[in-house]
Amino acid sequence: MDLLNINYEKYSLKNGLKVILHQKKDIPLVAVNIWYKVGSSNEVKGKTGIAHLFEHMMFQGSLNVPKEKHFKYIQEAGGTLNASTSFDRTNYYEKLPSNYLELALWLESDRMGFFLPALDQVKLDNQKGVVSNERLQRYDNQPYGLAWETIITKFFPDNHPYSWPTIGFMDDIKSYTLDDVQNFFTQYYSPSNATLTIVGNIDLKETKYLVEKYFAEISANNKIVPIQSSAFSLEKKITLSQKEDVQLERIYLALPSVEIFNENEVSIDILLDILAGSKSSRLHKKLVHNLQIAQDVSAFQFSGKYGGVILFSVTAKPGLTTQNIKQEILNEIDNVNNNGITENELLRAKNVIKSQFVYSLQNIDILADQINHYDYYLNEPNSLAMDLKRYADTSIESVVNASKNFLTKNYLELVISPKK
Amino acid sequence: MTLDRKIIPKPNKQSRFLLPKIIEFKIGEFLNVHFVQKNNLPIVRFGLISDVGSTIDPNGKKGLANLFSMLIDEGAGKFDSMQLKEQFQILGTNLSIGASKDSCSFSFLTLKENFDRSLELLNLILNEPNFKEDEFKKEKDKLLTGIQQIKDSPDDIADLAFDSLIFNNTSSYSYPTSGYAENVESITLDDVKNFYKSIFLQSSINIVVVGDIAKEELENKIRKFITPWKSTIKKKSKNIFVVDTKTKIYFADKKESVQSEIRVGHITCKRNETDFYSNALLNTILGGQFSSRINLNLREDKGYTYGAHSGFNYYKNAGYFYVTTSVEGKFTSAAIKEILFEMKKIKKGVTEEELTFAKSSIIKRFPLNFETYGQIASNLTNKIEHNLSISYYNNYVKNISNVDNQMIKNSAENFIRPDNAVIMVVGDKKNILPQLEDLNKYEVIEVDNYGKIQK
Numbered sequence: 021m022d023l024l025n026i027n028y029e030k031y032s033l034k035n036g037l038k039v040i041l042h043q044k045k046d047i048p049l050v051a052v053n054i055w056y057k058v059g060s061s062n063e064v065k066g067k068t069g070i071a072h073l074f075e076h077m078m079f080q081g082s083l084n085v086p087k088e089k090h091f092k093y094i095q096e097a098g099g100t101l102n103a104s105t106s107f108d109r110t111n112y113y114e115k116l117p118s119n120y121l122e123l124a125l126w127l128e129s130d131r132m133g134f135f136l137p138a139l140d141q142v143k144l145d146n147q148k149g150v151v152s153n154e155r156l157q158r159y160d161n162q163p164y165g166l167a168w169e170t171i172i173t174k175f176f177p178d179n180h181p182y183s184w185p186t187i188g189f190m191d192d193i194k195s196y197t198l199d200d201v202q203n204f205f206t207q208y209y210s211p212s213n214a215t216l217t218i219v220g221n222i223d224l225k226e227t228k229y230l231v232e233k234y235f236a237e238i239s240a241n242n243k244i245v246p247i248q249s250s251a252f253s254l255e256k257k258i259t260l261s262q263k264e265d266v267q268l269e270r271i272y273l274a275l276p277s278v279e280i281f282n283e284n285e286v287s288i289d290i291l292l293d294i295l296a297g298s299k300s301s302r303l304h305k306k307l308v309h310n311l312q313i314a315q316d317v318s319a320f321q322f323s324g325k326y327g328g329v330i331l332f333s334v335t336a337k338p339g340l341t342t343q344n345i346k347q348e349i350l351n352e353i354d355n356v357n358n359n360g361i362t363e364n365e366l367l368r369a370k371n372v373i374k375s376q377f378v379y380s381l382q383n384i385d386i387l388a389d390q391i392n393h394y395d396y397y398l399n400e401p402n403s404l405a406m407d408l409k410r411y412a413d414t415s416i417e418s419v420v421n422a423s424k425n426f427l428t429k430n431y432l433e434l435v436i437s438p439k440k
Numbered sequence: 441m442t443l444d445r446k447i448i449p450k451p452n453k454q455s456r457f458l459l460p461k462i463i464e465f466k467i468g469e470f471l472n473v474h475f476v477q478k479n480n481l482p483i484v485r486f487g488l489i490s491d492v493g494s495t496i497d498p499n500g501k502k503g504l505a506n507l508f509s510m511l512i513d514e515g516a517g518k519f520d521s522m523q524l525k526e527q528f529q530i531l532g533t534n535l536s537i538g539a540s541k542d543s544c545s546f547s548f549l550t551l552k553e554n555f556d557r558s559l560e561l562l563n564l565i566l567n568e569p570n571f572k573e574d575e576f577k578k579e580k581d582k583l584l585t586g587i588q589q590i591k592d593s594p595d596d597i598a599d600l601a602f603d604s605l606i607f608n609n610t611s612s613y614s615y616p617t618s619g620y621a622e623n624v625e626s627i628t629l630d631d632v633k634n635f636y637k638s639i640f641l642q643s644s645i646n647i648v649v650v651g652d653i654a655k656e657e658l659e660n661k662i663r664k665f666i667t668p669w670k671s672t673i674k675k676k677s678k679n680i681f682v683v684d685t686k687t688k689i690y691f692a693d694k695k696e697s698v699q700s701e702i703r704v705g706h707i708t709c710k711r712n713e714t715d716f717y718s719n720a721l722l723n724t725i726l727g728g729q730f731s732s733r734i735n736l737n738l739r740e741d742k743g744y745t746y747g748a749h750s751g752f753n754y755y756k757n758a759g760y761f762y763v764t765t766s767v768e769g770k771f772t773s774a775a776i777k778e779i780l781f782e783m784k785k786i787k788k789g790v791t792e793e794e795l796t797f798a799k800s801s802i803i804k805r806f807p808l809n810f811e812t813y814g815q816i817a818s819n820l821t822n823k824i825e826h827n828l829s830i831s832y833y834n835n836y837v838k839n840i841s842n843v844d845n846q847m848i849k850n851s852a853e854n855f856i857r858p859d860n861a862v863i864m865v866v867g868d869k870k871n872i873l874p875q876l877e878d879l880n881k882y883e884v885i886e887v888d889n890y891g892k893i894q895k
Contacts, residue, residue: 023481023482046480047457047807047810047811048454048455048456048457048807049807049808049811083445084445084446087740088731088736088740091729091730091731092731092797093448095729095730095731095797095801095805096797096800096801096804097451097800097801097804098800098801098802098803098804098805098806098807098808099804099805099808100805100808115808116804116808117451117454117455117804117807117808118455119451119452119453119454119455120451120452120804121452122449122450122451122452123448123449123451125449126445126448126449130445134445145743146740146741146742146743147743148743149742149743149744149768150739150740150743150745150746151746152768153699153743153744153745153746153766153767153768154746156698156699156766156768157699157745157746157766158746160698160699161594161697161698161699161766162593163589163592163593221455233443234443237442237443265592265695265696266592267588267589267591267592268585268588268589298525298529299522299525300522300525300526300529305522308582309521309522309578312578312581315582315585315586315589337581337585338585338588364526364530367530368526368529368530371529371530371531371532372529372532373532374532375531375532375533375534375549375550375551376532378481378482378483378551379483379549381481382481382483382811382812382813382814383811383812384811
């Protein structure tokens, strides 16, 4: 599809900052999106959550931008903004009327180059409070909210970069000092460790001039420690259970998957879609619709730079346990292995994915982030068409092989059941 | 040359923003179409909105409209429930059906090439639903289980109880769209069929389309694929007025909750053209954005919370003001004090600088609200729900610009009422209740998950 072809210009400044520009003029907006190549996988045990806490600190002002003003300036210009941290990376982004592009570049460059002089203890203490509350609100106080953390802690090998949650453990969050924050900045927040993507109603020549103006004088300061990680498998089944204040029992099954853009990644995606991706998927049909032993079913794959995980999650109907459910999941996997999948199932999954690719082009901020995503993992921003082709080219055979190779291995099982 | 980074960059000359052109037309006597042609992607967003929602649920059958919306696509024409879902899936079309307080809506986003077939399938659902007994039982059971799961989520409990309490537990807006368990238990398949026949098929219908399609083509397709029905229900619109009660604290227990969910607010009035713009600006200053007073106080100054914000919410015949946040348990009482402090303080007025910020933010953000097909569709839906004129969006910026400081002050005086508020708290009783007992000498009343007072 020609639609998915992204024309871009990509170049680097002398300090190593990578820049990607893509012009899109149908609405007078611009999206600015920076990826720093640092995420929670760069942390070590006992110091978890600092990549995310640091992301918060980046909104606390820099040498020329007082606290609270970063948000204020962008919102005053009619823009939206945020940031997020994952295992592999941290992104910062703004979307605003395109005549305010320079404002966004000024703000992003000030915190990239001149963050440290504005850092102080009051700001750090404040954001430790905010992040502690974020953890409480989004994880501790949500039903089944600690499942992910429980799973990855036990699932990935000790010291694997994905074996702790990005939000961080509470004791770690509370322990951070100004030194920790300073060191983190010095180590990872260098132009040479970042990519700036700008998408929207821009003039290419003027944009290049502005990028040079604001970012060129920032010096690179790179002392990045490479992450150690290797492929892994579960040597034996792991069975975990815990009681929580919930109404219904839920089972999670976690299996090792592959790193992102591995040749097996999309076959696994399609397989999981056929098994549990929609109301007409096999497990939903069987467990929720026909047998009525489950309230909901889901499955997804996380694939990152250092490996991946396949995660099934099924919630039992009131009063039921998940033992039958587990057996039914395993039976269905056997069924795929022995009898395959149908042409129609494959086509349905592909069509849903194809539509989603097109729908995703509606927002320039999502597009800018996607461009950074492709550039980070593939060193090629224009990869939407190639990515879709991976799905379109997937055969029945490769989906069945994915099932045989990835769903028949040892798994981790977590059952969360009601307290009473 | 060194760059002076102290200088805040000035914007360039503003690029022209072309507001999408809204076209309204009727097909036959009963189908009102609201349409925007948007050609940058080969997709169409289609929505059909019936003006009956859960406020019409009869007593003892709260949850009926919602259960109807869950059942209607579980099989239609010759397709059973699963086959029907597969039909949509093969098109890559996401159909979503839902009931709210004021409406039932059916919407999908589809590739242009699959628009015809998607419409045809939707029409089948609307006109030939199977309403099978076994599917009914399944959906009812799913809903009952979902209602049971509300107990797990303090944020859901806070929302439901607050919604009910601000309407004094008595208005048609005080009932949850998902219904009450005892009520849902008693709903029969005949109830749903009757709802379909004598309410849904008599309701009035609006169609909202944003897509890569010309008007004539769209009109032909709707004529071809959608079978209209007669709208015969003349709904009485009954406005809900403010009941003056003294501020009270309502508390629902969620054992071992590590945070408290807090909602503070009260009824205002239904949406109208006179106060809407000044309320919007007032709220931007008070709590509508990250940089608003409430969030800067509770989050950026005190560190009590991950976020706190406020808003005016408008139903068709009522409106309310609310502040929402969740805070670490030990800060519950302190956080409520700060919220009330901000509500009182804003009644003393706002600075020119704040008003300039709020205007700038809302006006310059305007084009961002028209980026996606879904955003434009939701703007059209908003226009329908509140009966706004076709030029509403053309005049929006001008109307915001015209608000002055005195109008903001009037808005704050009339619509922010800290002395007549409902304060809803969900948290761990043994830790939180003692904190609340000496808070401003407010009466503290224990309620259940739906805001019903515990005797």
